[in-house]
Amino acid sequence: MTTDAEEPPLTIDELAARAGVTVRTVRFYSTKGLLPPPVIGPRRVGHYGPGHLARLALIEELQRQGMTLAAIERYLHRLPPDLTARDLAVHRAVVSSWAPDAARTLTRAELERRAGRPLDEGDLDRLTAMDVVERAGDAFRVDLGLLRLGVELLDVPLSQESILAARGVLLEHARAAAHEMSRLLRDEVAERDARDVRSLSAHMQPLVVQALLTAFQRSLKEELRVWLGDEQAPGPSRPANGPSGPSGSS
Secondary structure (H helix, E strand, O other): OOOHHHOOOEOHHHHHHHHOOOHHHHHHHHHOOOOOOOEEOHHHOEEEOHHHHHHHHHHHHHHHOOOOHHHHHHHHHHOOOOOOHHHHHHHHHHHHOOOOOOEEEEOHHHHHHHHOOOOOHHHHHHHHHOOOEEEEOOEEEEEHHHHHHHHHHOOOOOOHHHHHHHHHHHHHHHHHHHHHHHHHHHHHOOOOOHHHHHHHHHHHHHHHHHHHHHHHHHHHHHHHHHHHHHHHOOOOOOEOOOOOOOEOOO
C-alpha cells in the first residue's frame, strides 16, 4: 500500500491542480500560516506533500460550512501539530458531514485528478459501494470529504464486505450520537427562536467535530493496545493446545 511518505512531492502548480484551487490561493494561505512551508529542493523549487493537500481540502470544507478566514485560522491552530494527512482527511470527512450536500459532479478525468491516480472500473465499483462515488451518466457525483479516505481504502487488504460492515457500525453510532446531541440542544434552546438555534449549532460544530474525533481516536488506540497486549501475553487464558490444553506461548 502506498503511504504518505512514498507519494511523490508536488510542485505548487501540481498541488493547486490536485486541490482544485489556484496557485495564488495556495500562496495566500501560506502567507496566512494556514499551510506549512514547502520543502525546498534543487533549484529552490518548493516541494509539497500529502499534508499540504489534505490541509487545503480541510480549509475548503470549512469555507463551505460558512466559516470566516479568522475562524478557520483558530480551528487549524487548535489542531495537534503532528496530524498526518490521513488525520486531516478524517477531520474533513467529519466536518463535511454537517453540510446538506457535500458532493460535487466531476468528469472521469477530474475524479482521477482529485484522487491522484488512475481508477479502473473495479476501483469505481468499490468507491460506489462505499458511497464515496455515485455514477451520474458519464459523470460522477463525488463526496470530496470522503474521497481521499476512500482511495486509500482501495489498497487496504480488507474485503469490501468488511469495509462496508465497519462503515455501517460507524454510521449507526454516529446517528445515535447525533440524536442525543440534538436532544440536548432542543432542551437547551426550547424557548429560543430558529435564528438562535442555528447560531448555537454553527458555533458548536467545530467543537463537536474535534470532540468526536478525539474521543474516537483515544478509544481506538485503547482497543488496539488491549488487543495487541492480549495477543502478545501468554497465560492461562490463551492455551496453546486448545481449550483444555496446557497454557504457554506458541
